[in-house]
Amino acid sequence: MGKEEKARFTVRLARPGDMAAIMEIERTAFRPAVRASNERIGLRLALFPRGFWVLEQEGQVAAWVSSLLLSEETLRTLRTLEESEQTLDENLHRPDGRVLYIRSLGVRPASQRQGCGQALINCLLGIARKNGWPLVVLLAEPKNEKYYVEKFGFERTSGYRLFQGGNHAVFEKRMV
Numbered sequence: 001m002g003k004e005e006k007a008r009f010t011v012r013l014a015r016p017g018d019m020a021a022i023m024e025i026e027r028t029a030f031r032p033a034v035r036a037s038n039e040r041i042g043l044r045l046a047l048f049p050r051g052f053w054v055l056e057q058e059g060q061v062a063a064w065v066s067s068l069l070l071s072e073e074t075l076r077t078l079r080t081l082e083e084s085e086q087t088l089d090e091n092l093h094r095p096d097g098r099v100l101y102i103r104s105l106g107v108r109p110a111s112q113r114q115g116c117g118q119a120l121i122n123c124l125l126g127i128a129r130k131n132g133w134p135l136v137v138l139l140a141e142p143k144n145e146k147y148y149v150e151k152f153g154f155e156r157t158s159g160y161r162l163f164q165g166g167n168h169a170v171f172e173k174r175m176v
């Protein structure tokens, strides 16, 4: 696919009507151990619609990203959280939080490595910058660590703990 073709996509806010396409990407891009349910993904959209975006290619949803807002106080409690104390990430959302937690990024297999993930992450980084939010955090599996470090300048941190199943590490990017 050439560069001009690559650019032919639209990034827009997700809508409830996108849920079927979003869940299809969840099913095809993620292995069962790290897949989230329709209820949890729907909850993320309801809690923080401004942080949930889709990318359309030729009129079809090809990728999506969801996020939550954490308060700096919540982040402090996550420094010492034990696995047994974990709660659903969606419970950590605070509408007035200033830490953007990129909760999940999925690109359908046929659209991977064409810049879709990059467009969605850059969209969220732009929102964080515009709002003056000082920190963006995410979890990544070892196979994707290089992606977040090399493409976007995230750094691995052991400063706080977030749990998502699988073998994820926490990454952060300071925005100021």
Ligand SMILES: CC(C)(COP(=O)(O)OP(=O)(O)OC[C@H]1O[C@@H](n2cnc3c(N)ncnc32)[C@H](O)[C@@H]1OP(=O)(O)O)[C@@H](O)C(=O)NCCC(=O)NCCS
Pocket: 029, 030, 105, 106, 107, 108, 111, 112, 113, 114, 115, 116, 117, 118, 119, 139, 140, 141, 143, 144, 145, 146, 147, 151
């Ligand atoms: C990992 C994922 C989100 C990346 O998104 P993407 O749209 O495929 O990747 P992009 O097109 O934005 O980025 C492509 C570039 O990043 C690199 N890249 C992509 N995935 C990578 C990875 N896992 N590790 C290292 N580099 C990677 C490519 O080499 C490419 O580099 P180039 O532009 O210099 O050629 C996507 O492939 C995906 O959904 N995978 C399956 C589910 C998953 O793992 N989700 C993330 C959970 S943390």
